[in-house]
Amino acid sequence: MLIAQLPQTNSTAAATNAPSQFGNATNKYGKLWSSLKEVCELLHIPSTGLGSEEGTAFQHVQFKAGQRVHTIGQPFDMLYIVNSGFLKSVLIDEFGNEQVLSFPMKGDMFGIDGIHSKQYASETVALTSCDVILVPFKALTGLGRKYPDLETSVFGVMSRELVREQAMVSMLGSLSAEARVARFLMMLSDRFTKMGYSGKQFNLRMTRQEIGSYLGLTLETVSRSFSAFNAIGLISVDQRAIEIKDPETLRTLRRLPPSKARAKQTIAKAADDSCDLAAA
Amino acid sequence: MLIAQLPQTNSTAAATNAPSQFGNATNKYGKLWSSLKEVCELLHIPSTGLGSEEGTAFQHVQFKAGQRVHTIGQPFDMLYIVNSGFLKSVLIDEFGNEQVLSFPMKGDMFGIDGIHSKQYASETVALTSCDVILVPFKALTGLGRKYPDLETSVFGVMSRELVREQAMVSMLGSLSAEARVARFLMMLSDRFTKMGYSGKQFNLRMTRQEIGSYLGLTLETVSRSFSAFNAIGLISVDQRAIEIKDPETLRTLRRLPPSKARAKQTIAKAADDSCDLAAA
């Protein structure tokens, strides 16, 4: 049973030469194959200018909560795109501690970290039932060569991930615990809104522990932040159910009790040498 | 004064049409143009299988300490590779505070974060005199289409940056101040070693403030950590001059006084469902 969901390494081949007899078949779990165009739409990249590519289809695989999509060290040959469901990508540090890196959800690509060393650097686990599209890396670069715009878009998707990680680093480096939790909630709210769900009311799919790991905090600190926001009326919380009541405040919150506004001296300095980009 | 620091968009144009009459010319500041092969070597990616590409050359530009290579919001069309010197890439948050994201040095590519939104998301400033190679993004993707292995390598370079950011997030999320500083020193030591310099003795090119920003700490905490390491004999510090005396300890250090080793319960759980992934 457990074994059943293996990413068949050879599925690469399977996906590349799209068994067209399966066409757009679906089973009771949903779609089994997606066209290139559908994949592009999921990633929010333009699919104009692409040929029909009737030979190309990408396989879907279903995962149940708790199942792993890929593990650390596993040979890389596949990128993944979330079609539905929620996952977490984690790093396991030298002594078994788990560090959550991201919570991939609909439209997100993951597995990118495997390209460099030909092995995945992280592992990705389903938090809920998921439908994931397999994208053989070789097939994707092949298509990219044929369609320059597609290739540029793929670079764009990777760049977006990098920007996201940078924003994360910045957040971890400079915001208080409460500010991080507040932004996390708004980030989820925005994602849910984009997915067409309510951005006001939603259910968390992850534990306090996982949120804490993601934000560089302990689960108690996360819990306390939720309680504090609840007390002030910024949100209402009941276990995993969240209701956003004051998005504006949450989005810009920096600290709860004392709000020592101190504009850093950095500004002055920045203004100073601001005109010195070499004219080349 | 404040207004003056606008990015000169036109430096782009100069670089794009490679004036071939300059050939491999060098001036007193060093090389002016590099071949594709030289660029590949700098990035540590294979250059085998590439044609001679006599028409292709990449321009070098020199920057002095304090000068900006690109700024936030500037239109993206160029990637950069460090040939020599040290820089910092920073994000400026909503109220002027600077967050250091990386310290690009020889062989590093930067500017990648601009691909996604067609504008740079960060700004990069020279910390010392620098020699930087300009790589027009369009030219690079064009070459990538011609040489599939090159294209894969470019994806690899971007993936490597992503892995690096992930490691950073993990470090910020889980290590104590002293552990971060220790790892930072070893990271520099390793880079210097790879560049052929001494990994034992070197000079920091950045201020305590910049190190602190990079590590999510205050400059005082960084300074105190240096002093503490010095006191225990792990390093010797004098202003910017560092001597690594006990690399092994620095590399694995987690905390200075109390070393509460607590293996998280996470391990047990992880071991549990570890057989989910298909053995493939």
Next chain:
DNA sequence: CGGCACGTTGAGAAAATTCAACTCACGTGG
């Protein structure tokens, strides 16, 4: 010889973690 940016150090304050107790929801098995 200032002025100034950088760095060090100390003392007190604040933020976040740790440890611990307790509650709640849920699913298993008697």
Next chain:
DNA sequence: CCACGTGAGTTGAATTTTCTCAACGTGCCG
């Protein structure tokens, strides 16, 4: 069907880490 065990979440109190503020040293540039 209910008791019980378990994982998740909440809350409090004590402790630790890190920050903040402030004073002071040092080297460099004009």
